[in-house]
Amino acid sequence: MSHVGVGSRAVMRSVAFLTAGVLAVPALAGCTSEDPSGKPLAGPDIAAADRARIADGGTLRWAVDSVPDTLNTFQSDADATTARVAQAVLPSLYRMDETGRPVRNPDYLESAKVVETEPKQVVVYRLNQQAVWSDGREIGAADFAAQWRALSGRDSAYWTARNAGYDRIEKIERGASDLEVKVTFSRTYADWQSLFTPLYPKGVMGTPDAFNDGARRKLKATAGPFTVEKVDTKTDEVLLAGNPRWWGRPVKLERISLRAVPRDERVSELAAGRLDLAEIDPDTAEQVAVAAGPRDSGTGTPLMGPDRTPAEDAPASPLAGAQGRTAAQALRSWAVANGSDEEAAEEEVLAREKRREDLAKLERRQKALSGFEVRKSLEPAYTQLALNGAEGPLADERVRRAVARALDRGKLAEAVLGPLGLPAEPLGSHLALSGQAAYADGSGALGDQNAKEARALLADAGWVPGGPVKEGGEKAAGAEKGEDGKDQKRSAGADDGTYIVGEDDKNDDGNDGNDGDEGSNDGKDRADTDQVSGKNTAQGGAPGAYAPKGTAAPAGSVGVPLAKDGKALTLRFVLPSGPGSEALWTVADRISGMLEKIGVGTDIAKVPDESYFKDHIASGEYDLALYSWPTTAFPATDARPVYAKPVPSADGSLNVAQNYTRVGTDQVDQLFDRAMATLDQEEARDLLRKADARIWAAAGSIPLYQRPQLMAARKNLGNVGAFGFRTPVYEDMGFLKKGAQGAPPPATAAP
Template identity: 75%
Template sequence: MSHDGVGPRAALRSVALLTAGVLAVPALAGCGSEDPAGKPLAGPDVEPADRAEIADGGTLRWAVDTVPDTLNVFQSDADATTVRIAQAVLPSMFRTDGRGRPVRDPDYLESAEVVETEPKQVVLYRLSQQAVWSDGREIGAADFAAQWRALSGKDTAYWTARNAGYDRIEKVERGKGDLEVKVTFSRPYADWKSLFTPLYPKEVMGTPDSFNDGARKKLKVTAGPFTVKKVDGKEDEVTLTRNARWWGDPARLSEIVLRAVPRDKRVSALAAGTVDLAEIDPAAAGRVTAAAGPQSASTPLMGPAADRSAADELRSWAIANGSDEEAADEEVSAREKRRRKAAKYARRQKALSGFEVRKSLEPAYTQLALNGADGPLSDERVRRAVARALDRKELAEAVLKPLGLPAEPVGSHLALSGQAAYADNSGALGRPDVKEARALLSDAGWVPGGPVEEEKEKGEKAAGAEGKKGEGSGEDDGTYVVGESEENKNDEKEKKRKGGDGKDGRENGGDDKAPQDSGTGTQHLKQGGAPGAYAPKGTAAPARAGTVPVAKNGKALTLRFVLPSGPGSDTLRTVADRISRMLERIGIRTDVSRVDDASYFKDHIASGEYDLALYSWPATAFPATDARPVYAKPVPAADGSLNVEQNYTRVGTDQVDQLFDQAITTLDDAERRALIRKADSRIWAAAGSIPLYQRPQLVAARKDLANAGAFGFRTPVYEDMGFLKKGAQGPAGTPGAKSADSSAGD
């Protein structure tokens, strides 16, 4: 049966991610008749097609980031590919639909409901009569019980990464019949639908040895439309094949090959025909789109010769045919290299014309994280000043508008638009306001001018003594200061205007009617006047009016801004540059460092070696469970260190913790949503992290591939994926055509 749903939550929330209680929080959204959750900003874009239109058989080659180290999603080294495999081969009691909300999976469950709340919460699962493991055994209470014992946290011999929810179960037992499973909780648990997804067989969960090692490289027993045929580390691929004992609609594909392909190599893999489906970055998406579109004389040039003008070509021809034989030979060789590159590019573009870009928004958002552990950002007023200096709408538009995706800033830390718990609670922090941001800094003791200029002059002298390393030497240490560099650029322009040595223009034939220096050194720029127009001789004009750096106790306010430097990080650098300019307007300078992708999260984010950073968190249908460790108040550990769980901003409050604790035990859906939204308002007010925009999801897919692409909240229905039959019509009446509402919200 084809159904609307998504597989299990990610095993780990990876990347990809105080005094707020005394702050006034506005009335919660949702008090009126209109649902504040709204609709998803973008729906799935998967080329939907009826199963009858899809050919029987074929192999889908799907690019992934890695071949996983384990097939057990409950282990610490599980990754996104681990989850993808589990979605295709294991039972899911509840999946997530196109609105990011949990729904019953009818292939496994006839029903599941809370049947008792007093004296204890009891959930009764009624399993599908046809649900069996690939070895023929019925799925039943023994599998549920084995998974509970393994993940309860009571037996430390199991190397588990998480036990949330399972630690609240008191017992798992057989119901009235073989198809009933009765789960009794020792404490109320609102997110009970998150459990047993995926469900592993008792052969995996039954003993510590089988849990720790038995499911790392193989799964002998499965229960999905596909089964694991082979995990090949040498070939960097995992092969899934049809499950002969699958009782639902049979898979249209014969095999799915998950092939590890680096992000920066995916366009080449698509062109070479080694993959059929691949998530790609915006630059690659532009190339695929250009190749797929109609070509004409007016089509913008791309590729190796895109930046060469007619004059360049004429000059090249003249040199190649000139009297200087050595220069002619070099130019002929260069022309031949360009020709070969252009031919290769043309061949690849022709190959790429068989693909299209399917786009949606990921169930994840990018945020600006502010490290509140120490330094200037330990002061909530400074964090709030940073937050209120940001124009989040501008940042969202910079990333999403060029891609044709809805450019709306995210209004919640705990859910995304369309999900039940979503409401825009950013009003708890206040609207963007430069004036208010400066007032917050001033209240915290950071004021404009003063020692900053002296500090800058010393820095310039030191740089001069060292030969201005990294500026004129051609060396680059990967670090630059936004704000200071802009002022230096303006100073250089001013020197050129005055004759190159900084002297008054009159000494170089300049205008002898320039304003004269009074010699008193007491003249000041009038408010509203042009920068530097009436300043005394020797006074440097500010780069921009009103952007004088702020200082406190003789030190300028400069924040360490850490970014990844690997492939695909161009978007983050663009966003960081805009953020830096926004902060410069309130007098905050940023020291931007680009670090290796491999060390970015572990050595900087998790260890707290940053002031500002950009990274993403996934959204979840179960925020009371999954988001709590991300925003929990850090507590001192026994060894003197700080236990931050997953709260890498180190900002938390007792009140937020209490609201999460209340939400997790509240079985009433409306009341729980209100508690989640209230917690989100407090998180906004604390300003430890600022949600910016939902991440774009860009997927290159073969034009004849149906029911696959950019899934948004919805995970693929694996049995419905496949290639259209020859002559099959897409939803709009043409082969491969998209439906009219393919990017609309569900």
């Protein structure tokens, strides 16, 4: 699945006009007795095994998306592979646990405490006395100070991607001993645990030249279980080797080869025996699952959806497709091949030989893939529908809210996650995932799906059902642009200006759409619904008939295209076109159908992956788009630039930071700032939940579902696979000893 900005916290998260008093959020502030953060929807699936059962040695061949342009995670062109390398070779003072919360890493830290809060916040880090760089030098205060100076933002010669948190540090000093580092903050900083992970040696951070260029292709000193042996752009490989100075638990693997392999080529590389581990798309996962067979006794295929029998979900064997013949067809083939028509017989003999070759090839492929299994979880990332509020119809908050309230997010999550056997729960927060401390379902601030109230919001904004459309005006709703520029799909209207009269006022589930709006406190959602009563009062004609061009629709008709000032309400829906985007296409198609029911058309445009983000999302050339964000344990710091109110720059342009929907409010910014400035964790959680409720109400982006994580792994690989929230522990990864078995897959946590 294509996405943008997903990676560890080390990679920058790249890749609401609401008046005060409108929204009340007492229930969203975490004031109930029950913890609203819940539990993770899925745990890690890594074939956990005791280290005693892992063999020493071997090379783990791991597919990645790219060979990174830089090994410095604090530069703007760092990517997910940069972060993966940093996790293996550099100090991480804190790791994420299985619930997505930070935990101290004892390999580097004996302790870290806030020792003073007045007059200023002071944190003292006590380092593991064995912690050294690969060149033999002890990790110490000089490394902390160099990283602070480089990332503080005070010296523009450092080409940094971010400085959040480091800009709040006043000074760094040696503590009572060489093992202590004392950090004094100029302003209180709640997310101080996010700092110095990863930690680079002072040789990388000490000067602008070293920072900007010295760590792009090599790291002279590291301090993790592995070191960077080489970065080879010719073979598209980053090779990591065990660190001989590593002081922690001995590394099991001899090497890790991170090789760039396109997503659509990974199944072939797995079958050819050139990979041991690869993140894969659902189609590849199905092939691997069929070849591997069940992972335990009698529970169906690994991808079987919930509440379905194995017979319903088990994919047909590819071998049957290769054979592809019934008994009658086989008999006819034999007859033709042995018949009197020599020309037909020769063709059939050749065809039979080709089928035998294809079958033999598939059998070999299946046998090769049978050594793998699919390990699955949910990523610490989510997919959202972004609504560009900078211009066009979606600049009106009422239109954004109407679009959001037309969506059945449960059905969208089910479309992606259900077939994979993963919990298909819609996401309730922009800032955290279920199980994380800041999580609470804030979607009630927007309101439940309600087509009737969505149409009322659109009517209040002046969008008239079935209104006349000017000649030569807006193009028909729903025209999907292919790479040849031709229309491929239409929704909610016809290009001759006619409209289609709907049959009733029902949602997908068959109700009348009037589910109430218990979660909404916005008076605008209480618009008079008589004009959209849902009853077709048109005289004559059958439901679905075409009305003459320019005829206004009867009040309450469903699916009638809307227009205003002679222009149809059609939204440009931009999607990536490359391999792995199929799930996004499915979701977009479902969204288009839901919007069609309230009279909103969509014009779907699939664009090349390489231009999708830069030329469309970041530049604002879209109305609707699907892309993903990672979540971290530090939402006050990391999520703020995603939802901060855009501000004008000196040259008159709009500085949007990472808020590509261009929707933000002063209230949200203030709540983030207050959460970042309190050391009371409960207060910080409440402030973040309030911020999230206001982000929901502004409807600039609609979280849909937590992203699936599917990994093809050799069956004899232990402690590696779909990690979920958990930070990988590289020294524990390896191949099981002969005869050892991995642990069974963990049970999925209940929603």
